[in-house]
């Protein structure tokens with residue numbers, strides 16, 4: 001029985017984090033300053049809180065200064081935007097991340113538009129996304145989750161150029177930008193979504209599959225082409241009474257089945273998740289470097 005290579009996102013992320021840590025030290029020796037990242041949390045959603053904690057902790061571990069901005073749920077849009085402006089003006093802050101989703105009374109787009117594109121380490125400002133979409137232009141930052149997918153492929157020695165890639169999902173945060181990154185890397189890209197008929201046969205054509213739908217274990221083993229590379233962005237909570245929290249994370253891919261068919265596959269947890277955080281640190285480092293070298 002064939003077994004796919006499991007792409008160890010946790011280990012690759014650890015390698016990148018130690019590379020970043022070395023670079024942070026060099027910057028600090030050269031400029032007497034370390035990179036700074038503001039992680040803004042509005043309200044107290046449990047999932048957002050745990051993502052934010054992971055990001056803040058990851059900063060500290062590589063020597064990036066973490067500016068923890070916790071804002072009550074009832075904040076007005078204008079007040080939140082004022083906070084963003086304050087962070088834009090703070091020279092010690094090189095990156096600003098506003099954890100999504102925001103409470104429903106706040107216009108997400110209005111807030112994201114106000115983040116300085118030079119500090120948009122999440123890469124989600126429409127100007128950065130727009131440049132990502134255009135030939136011959138480069139955004140200042142690429143979105144972290146999508147960048148994580150490409151980095152996992154390249155660090156596993158999987159080439160993208162000329163390959164058939166299928167992305168399942170078209171969200172602003174994952175599906176769309178990962179499609180644009182694959183296109184920039186010269187893949188032939190198909191974007192599938194909830195209105196796509198015949199999803200299985202589309203996926204079966206793909207050399208590279210990126211799953212980002214939010215449906216646990218949706219992609220089955222017999223949907224996947226022999227030896228394909230499967231990157232699972234899905235992070236879904238499925239009930240598991242044996243787990244401390246009552247839930248465990250599950251990907252969009254039926255890992256046990258897909259393992260038997262695919263050439264490479266990322267696990268959940270331990271795949272795209274830790275790499276996404278590593279890419280956030282990398283973007284922050286790159287933003288700080290750009291600023292300090294000016």
Ligand code: NDP
Pocket residue numbers: 145168169170171172173174175192193194195196199212213214215233234235236272273276
């Ligand atoms: P969204 O809900 O915003 O988007 C889901 C996308 O999948 C939509 O485009 C939707 O289509 C499509 N979709 C849903 N169901 C199906 C289906 N049955 N067949 C085909 N397409 C489908 O989710 P996100 O993009 O924000 O997140 C996707 C997953 O990735 C989630 O599990 C999330 O937790 C995870 N995630 C992981 C991150 C990481 O760092 N590892 C970062 C961000 C997200 P349509 O547009 O037609 O509605």
